[in-house]
Amino acid sequence: MTIDGRLVRESIDPSALVREVARSAHGAIVLFLGVVRDVNDGRAVAGIEYTAYEAMACSELRAIAREAADRFGSSDVLIVHRLGELSLEDASVGIAVAHAHRDEAYALSRWTIEQLKRRVPIWKQEHYVDGTRDWVDPSGRSVAGVTP
Amino acid sequence: MTIDGRLVRESIDPSALVREVARSAHGAIVLFLGVVRDVNDGRAVAGIEYTAYEAMACSELRAIAREAADRFGSSDVLIVHRLGELSLEDASVGIAVAHAHRDEAYALSRWTIEQLKRRVPIWKQEHYVDGTRDWVDPSGRSVAGVTP
Amino acid sequence: MSVTVLLFASYADAFGSPSVSLEIAPGATVADVLAACRQHPGGDRLPAAPMVAVNQRYAAVSTPVHAGDEVALIPPVAGG
């Protein structure tokens, strides 16, 4: 059984994540991948650097996986978040969940990514095609004067 | 761009499906896998044989992929269904969808699997651990006298 | 005219064959094909309103059937 969260620096392998959560009791597997897009808020993106408060991010990822598994019962949950320099189309996060039934597998996957985006101390600095860089603040608040 | 549906006889490779729908315009990829479970309706399952009205199943899979892509706009959709003898933990269906945003990617994935289960002329005969076999009828109607 | 009806899964088991050949009158519809199928050995096992495809598309009972059409009875589907 897999209920785990990890930070990695190498690329995320979808088949490997799926393999870790597959069990013969599960009829449905949902894999979510967050991927570096070429445009964000209208600006052309060249790449993203992810950093984290690593010890806390790891323990939050594990806590989310555990809470997800407890919420829906008899599930396998694996969350992997990548750190470092990512290029377009690289996956930054992979969430693999498996459950007997698909209703629960989808709900679990969705709950897990929303929790991750809310709680896990990971940050991203977007590098734009025009050479500028900016910390991304999904909350809309930003540190006055820090962004160029 | 990938908007396609296929029947296959070999095992489904999650990474290959993901690769086909990934594009730099997409920020979210959702992969759904339906997997052979060890129990169905309380009976211990040893394996499943999938058969299809192949020409029509193929065209229905393609039609669903096209309708899904039209519904949510700017999406890549790939549906692969396996036929033949499957063992426990084998994936019978793989649906990979990609969209700029995760809300749409999840909705697309969900819509696609529900349509597949409703429309595509594919049948499964479960083989039970006790040696019996039965056609699975998710609708609850069955052909009188055909099931053992 | 003669029409071949494709059978799959539990229906093929019921009829003991992957297809049956039927004689139907010109101007016949899916309803007529179904009535002829029920006269066939095993046809009594069909449900009240089986799904039917004509030329690989789901058809209504009122859909006309012409010589050369590909007609298929579709058992309850179970993909996924």
Added chain:
Amino acid sequence: MSVTVLLFASYADAFGSPSVSLEIAPGATVADVLAACRQHPGGDRLPAAPMVAVNQRYAAVSTPVHAGDEVALIPPVAGG
């Protein structure tokens, strides 16, 4: 007593450092740590109510801070 506060991402940029060392009184809380941070060069750039973690868990402003605790200011998270 002396407390080291970890800084990340935009906050580390604001302070020009990945951590700051502060002197706070025994019995101090997260609120006191935040007040001391604001006196530091760059501390004026902190938002009104930044998130704070004590020993790698999110903490309230009323959470006590002891010598040896790991205190961190957490900029708006952006994982995923």
